[in-house]
Amino acid sequence: MLSGGPYIDEDYADRRGKAFIVAVDCAKPSGTCFCASMGTGPEVSSGFDVALVELDDGYVARAGSDAGHQLLERLGLGAATSVQMHAAAGVGVEARATMSQQLGVTREGLRDRLMAQLENSGWDEVAERCLACTNCTMACPTCFCTDVKQTSDLLGTETVSERQWASCFTLDFARVAHGNFRPGVRDRYRQWLTHKFSTWVDQFGSYGCVGCGRCITWCPVGIDVRQALARIAPVKPPLEGTLQPVPVSANPGRYSIGTVAELWAETKNVYTLRLKDLPEAVCCGTPGQFLMLDLPGFSAVPISVSRYREGEIFLTIRTEGPTTRALASLRPGSQIGLRGPVGRGWPIEEAFGRDVVIVAGGIGLPPLRPLIDNILRSRGHFGRVRLYYGARTPKDLLYTDELKTWAARDDISVGVTVDRAQVGTWSGAVGVVTHLFDREPIDGSHTTAYICGPEKMMSATANALAGRGILPEHIFLSMERHMQCGIGLCGHCQMGKHFVCKDGPVFSRRELGESLDVEGL
Amino acid sequence: MAASNAGKLIRVGVVKFASCDGCQLGFLDLGTVLLDIGIRFQIVEFGEASSNRTPDGPFDILFVEGSVSTDEQAQHIRHLRERTTLLVTIGACATSGGIQALRAWAGNDGGISGFIDAVYATPEFVETLERAQPVAELVEVDAELRGCPIDTGQLVELLTATAIGRRPQLPSEAVCVACKLAGRVCVMVARGEPCLGPIISTGCGALCPGMDRGCYGCFGPRESANGTALSNWFGAALGLTDEQIAARFAGFTAWAPELREVIDAHGGPPGMRAAAAPGSDAPVSEGGVS
Numbered sequence: 001m002l003s004g005g006p007y008i009d010e011d012y013a014d015r016r017g018k019a020f021i022v023a024v025d026c027a028k029p030s031g032t033c034f035c036a037s038m039g040t041g042p043e044v045s046s047g048f049d050v051a052l053v054e055l056d057d058g059y060v061a062r063a064g065s066d067a068g069h070q071l072l073e074r075l076g077l078g079a080a081t082s083v084q085m086h087a088a089a090g091v092g093v094e095a096r097a098t099m100s101q102q103l104g105v106t107r108e109g110l111r112d113r114l115m116a117q118l119e120n121s122g123w124d125e126v127a128e129r130c131l132a133c134t135n136c137t138m139a140c141p142t143c144f145c146t147d148v149k150q151t152s153d154l155l156g157t158e159t160v161s162e163r164q165w166a167s168c169f170t171l172d173f174a175r176v177a178h179g180n181f182r183p184g185v186r187d188r189y190r191q192w193l194t195h196k197f198s199t200w201v202d203q204f205g206s207y208g209c210v211g212c213g214r215c216i217t218w219c220p221v222g223i224d225v226r227q228a229l230a231r232i233a234p235v236k237p238p239l240e241g242t243l244q245p246v247p248v249s250a251n252p253g254r255y256s257i258g259t260v261a262e263l264w265a266e267t268k269n270v271y272t273l274r275l276k277d278l279p280e281a282v283c284c285g286t287p288g289q290f291l292m293l294d295l296p297g298f299s300a301v302p303i304s305v306s307r308y309r310e311g312e313i314f315l316t317i318r319t320e321g322p323t324t325r326a327l328a329s330l331r332p333g334s335q336i337g338l339r340g341p342v343g344r345g346w347p348i349e350e351a352f353g354r355d356v357v358i359v360a361g362g363i364g365l366p367p368l369r370p371l372i373d374n375i376l377r378s379r380g381h382f383g384r385v386r387l388y389y390g391a392r393t394p395k396d397l398l399y400t401d402e403l404k405t406w407a408a409r410d411d412i413s414v415g416v417t418v419d420r421a422q423v424g425t426w427s428g429a430v431g432v433v434t435h436l437f438d439r440e441p442i443d444g445s446h447t448t449a450y451i452c453g454p455e456k457m458m459s460a461t462a463n464a465l466a467g468r469g470i471l472p473e474h475i476f477l478s479m480e481r482h483m484q485c486g487i488g489l490c491g492h493c494q495m496g497k498h499f500v501c502k503d504g505p506v507f508s509r510r511e512l513g514e515s516l517d518v519e520g521l
Numbered sequence: 522m523a524a525s526n527a528g529k530l531i532r533v534g535v536v537k538f539a540s541c542d543g544c545q546l547g548f549l550d551l552g553t554v555l556l557d558i559g560i561r562f563q564i565v566e567f568g569e570a571s572s573n574r575t576p577d578g579p580f581d582i583l584f585v586e587g588s589v590s591t592d593e594q595a596q597h598i599r600h601l602r603e604r605t606t607l608l609v610t611i612g613a614c615a616t617s618g619g620i621q622a623l624r625a626w627a628g629n630d631g632g633i634s635g636f637i638d639a640v641y642a643t644p645e646f647v648e649t650l651e652r653a654q655p656v657a658e659l660v661e662v663d664a665e666l667r668g669c670p671i672d673t674g675q676l677v678e679l680l681t682a683t684a685i686g687r688r689p690q691l692p693s694e695a696v697c698v699a700c701k702l703a704g705r706v707c708v709m710v711a712r713g714e715p716c717l718g719p720i721i722s723t724g725c726g727a728l729c730p731g732m733d734r735g736c737y738g739c740f741g742p743r744e745s746a747n748g749t750a751l752s753n754w755f756g757a758a759l760g761l762t763d764e765q766i767a768a769r770f771a772g773f774t775a776w777a778p779e780l781r782e783v784i785d786a787h788g789g790p791p792g793m794r795a796a797a798a799p800g801s802d803a804p805v806s807e808g809g810v811s
Contacts, residue, residue: 130747134701135719139701221758
């Protein structure tokens with residue numbers, strides 16, 4: 001690593017170059033070993049001059065370099081018998097099998113999984129136990145950090161510079177003239193773990209952990225890097241009771257057919273269609289995705305799915321133009337053309353282990369309802385869950401029965417407000433939805449937010465939540481633009497660099513950047 | 522300071538309060554370095570080593586050994602502070618109160634008088650503060666040399682840095698660092714020996730673990746010392762009782778806040794309450810006061 005590539009340590013490269021390296025394939029992993037899961041063992045694959053496999057009656061040796069070949073030739077060893085070769089091959093298999101029974105590390109996607117969790121509460125949990133004693137780093141075979149210490153005689157006439165092992169767990173490691181970049185133990189543990197399992201990949205093209213387990217063995221208080229990774233950067237478990245997505249057609253001219261099962265009014269100008277007899281792909285969308293709906297003779301319209309059920313979907317539609325009015329006039333048994341679900345929906349897994357704030361404005365609630373359904377179905381994956389909903393008047397509130405049902409549950413709290421109400425008709429809150437945030441404190445560092453509503457409302461809401469400490473990458477908004485194809489071909493829905501239909505409609509506040517508040521974009 | 526007065530000798534004093542004088546021996550143990558000191562330093566007060574004294578200073582550097590244990594000492598350290606540019610406390614007594622600071626826990630059960638009556642034949646001649654105090658509780662301290670006794674290497678480093686005019690490089694990391702650099706096997710992990718090393722500043726070169734014993738904490742808590750986590754492990758994994766945990770923490774630097782907190786959470790130093798009960802015939806303490 002440090003003897004080639006972009007960062008060369010000359011002293012190390014020199015010593016390493018002069019060393020003759022004899023390696024041994026591991027036959028007996030200990031309980032702290034996980035090299036198989038890091039892809040570095042138990043067999044030695046490179047970097048050795050001679051590698052040995054230990055058998056009951058001796059060793060099977062193989063050369064890995066010219067120097068190794070010469071040595072083996074000079075030793076004059078006989079060729080291994082086929083029985084010995086067979087036994088040697090079995091050693092790695094057995095060691096691998098032992099490790100497969102133990103806790104390991106899931107490498108796939110780990111670099112990104114971990115970097116997405118910089119504010120995870122798991123760091124605080126480790127920091128409560130961690131002594132920052134440096135033992136993990138001092139025992140780690142890949143930790144390479146060093147200090148240069150200068151010592152002199154009393155007069156400063158003779159000075160000696162000496163390089164010593166250093167550790168990112170010491171306070172001095174990140175000290176500058178007037179402060180320290182990593183004052184807390186949490187900061188230091190996070191620096192260490194993210195270096196081993198994320199940023200090392202960027203620097204050196206591999207993980208910085210070989211799975212030797214020495215940091216586990218020598219931690220005086222039993223902190224296990226495997227458990228820390230599983231806690232902080234878990235492999236996302238599939239949500240319970242959700243259907244697996246099926247690819248949808250990439251051709252904007254190809255439609256599926258669904259049948260209207262039921263249609264009812266939610267408010268004076270909003271109604272919900274329940275569709276049945278649907279192809280499997282249509283029912284397997286994710287929350288926040290939408291369908292292109294097509295009635296013969298009318299132009300297609302994008303409509304978000306407001307609920308998924310096995311074999312059925314719900315669409316909640318506000319009558320705005322000819323197509324939506326035509327859709328409202330359908331009757332049970334009517335057939336309807338549809339394509340999708342398309343687009344990128346709400347990234348529900350971003351909120352695993354975190355508090356959730358959902359903010360809906362007006363007709364923005366329907367695209368959020370499947371998200372609420374999924375969260376309540378897999379409630380254990382989340383911390384506190386809060387829904388804030390604002391509408392123009394009490395008569396414009398959608399899903400009023402369901403709002404009451406949710407409000408009665410103790411695992412989701414619901415706040416509802418209206419812009420204006422006639423005296424005597426409304427006993428709830430009046431005002432903009434962001435005022436509801438002041439009812440109880442939001443822990444911004446552990447909260448993921450999902451927002452849907454008019455663009456101005458989303459912008460104001462995102463700002464209000466940012467003011468409570470939620471980072472822009474943890475705030476998600478669903479954008480509206482003119483969408484025709486739904487698959488990023490037709491060009492209508494561009495917003496800055498994004499095709500809203502395909503790259504969105506859901507974006508993080510960070511992805512939107514400056515483009516959110518620009519008029520006419 | 523020194524850089525701007527390159528030609529002038531730096532006036533050094535060494536004084537002591539309640540202590541065993543062991544840290545002052547650190548100066549005398551400097552060997553040949555002691556001969557070099559005269560090039561840059563003038564020792565103007567050092568009662569342990571020289572009869573040529575200037576007890577009232579003024580001092581460019583004053584090394585203070587010992588805890589403040591009487592009212593007279595409290596007044597004296599305040600006076601010396603005014604006569605000193607750079608005040609450096611040396612040793613566990615001066616920096617954290619030392620082993621005698623354990624008597625603070627006597628206050629929990631009727632005060633210090635029970636101790637005095639039990640130990641001294643004529644207690645009416647003994648004047649003492651309720652607590653043996655670290656110097657920094659009374660006056661501002663510019664630097665600390667920790668340990669029981671101090672490390673002469675750190676002493677030389679402090680003198681050198683002062684002479685050259687740079688900041689001394691004094692370690693704040695754990696004893697574990699010294700253990701690992703010395704290639705020692707961890708006594709706690711390998712043998713289940715309770716060891717304060719992970720939360721204690723190095724400086725001793727991991728002396729006790731090098732002799733197969735756990736660290737007793739002579740150099741006091743390091744930065745970020747997580748005493749609670751370590752004591753939890755002592756109990757949960759090593760099976761120590763509350764009393765054993767308190768005993769391990771109640772040593773040379775017991776009064777340091779990070780250690781004191783753990784001692785209090787585990788019922789105080791063993792034997793202290795029995796010893797301090799007025800009129801009790803119980804032995805003075807098993808916790809170390811003698």
